[in-house]
Amino acid sequence: MTTVTAERPWVQEMVIVHRVFRRESRYMHDLIGAVRPGDTARAAVLAGLAREYIEGLHNHHTSEDELLWPKLLARVDLDAELVLRMEEQHQVVDAGLLEVERRLAAWERSPAEPERDALVAALAQHRRDLLLHLDEEEQQVLPLIHEHLTVEEWSALSEHARAKTPKDKLLFVLGALLEEATPEERDRFLGLLPLPARLLWRTVGKRSYAKQMNKIRNP
Template sequence: MNDTSTDTVRTARPFTHSMVVIHRGIRRESRLLAEMIGATRPGDRRRARALTAHLSDYLMALHNHHHGEDELIWPLLLSRVDLDADVVLRMEAQHEKVAATIERIRGLIGPWTRTADAAGRDALAAALTEHRAVLVEHLDDEEANLLPLAERHLTEDEWNAQGEHFALHTPKTKILTLLGVVLEDATPQERTEFLAGLPAPARAIWRLYGQRHHAARMRRLREDVRTSRTGTALAALTGVGITYVGLSYLIDPVATASGFGLPVWPTGDEAAWLNIKGVRDLGTGLTVFALLAAGKREALGWVMLAFATIPAGDMLTILAHHGSKAAAFGIHGATSAAVLASGLLLLRAARR
């Protein structure tokens, strides 16, 4: 009995740990937003609109988060603490500093969204960098000094009231996005604990739709959109091309083989080898389509790099057997280069 009680105490988390999970998401987004905006190409208004839309959501969520603390947490603590009042007053002062950086950022969002120019981009990125420095100093201080104070002087219900305040003041259309931001880097245990505090319908919506929606939204937001589209287009063209070639070898193998580039090719019963090639090409094309349909861009990038060896090998085989140099370089060499480029672009986008 005593052992069980001891284990429960050791594994129990203080009720303020949810704030640590929330702060983790805030730190990540403040860093990524500064990086992504700073890396945006001048004139790319589509990218600017996507990033500033997410930035606006982030600023709204941070404002609501701090407003809940200002309204519900600081007054209660100030009424119950004595020697530690300076900690609470310091939190209030830090909130004011963060609010000032938020207002500066909001003033820069509109002009850059309209023009996507380099000067506006750099000004916004610099403001975000300054904002993050002020913010992280506050978050670190709050976790180290305010959370232990709250655990001693507030009840769990009093602490959780700020979560209800946040939900009340946040548009319902933004809740799933912001929940995803919070849970993205949470451990499985933290995720379970955080979701346990939500109503059952909200948990069901998150599991059935929310987490997939968040993952897809973040993937689109964080990748280099133009690079990803080029890589995806090349991969799709490769899939179409190799599927067509595969079907051609199955329907009319001898006529198709004549354009391959080799000086001779199987005929009669020996042409069955050409059907085997057709099956392999068809399977290769379907693999590309399957990964595209699943949205697995990084996996598709690695597959395209591997597939680039096939036309490269065809080119070398034709040259080694004194076949058509025009076909070797113009068909197979060019195909290998395009497939290789697709794989590299997709992997680059995934890393971004």
């Protein structure tokens, strides 16, 4: 884990965000694969969840494309090939998500076995593409970010992501981030919130998130 200082970005934040996409891409594949043919109610619930996942991943990659890669390309000449490869991997993931969306719409309209299985196959391919990208980004790019970006530039990435999140989803997103965070990571995330928001999470958000996840994952 990168040491946190006043001068360098806390790049572990990206690892925690990636945990959410790793986990939810696995859950989507497994939960949709378990839906019985004809179960329109369950299909509607999971289709809605999948679209939120797709939007969240798209916004995450858009933030990187707009705020991260241009700065790195301007500062790390010897690693330009790596940064360009990250952009290309985003394009591969985006193409896979378009296929998932296409298959998702067909399955939601008619949750029969062939439509379900085609969607599950698209989700499996998406997860393979995604994990390849996340692994390389964490191993190769995060050290460059830690070295070459300022704290303010790194914070702009987080602010961009928060601005794209509807206010009524902020506590849910926080719960997703905290689900597998270490105690130290949880303390740091919660410490970034104003006191009223921390109280809202502890009194309402934590319980609400757990209830929603239990309903989705254990129907």
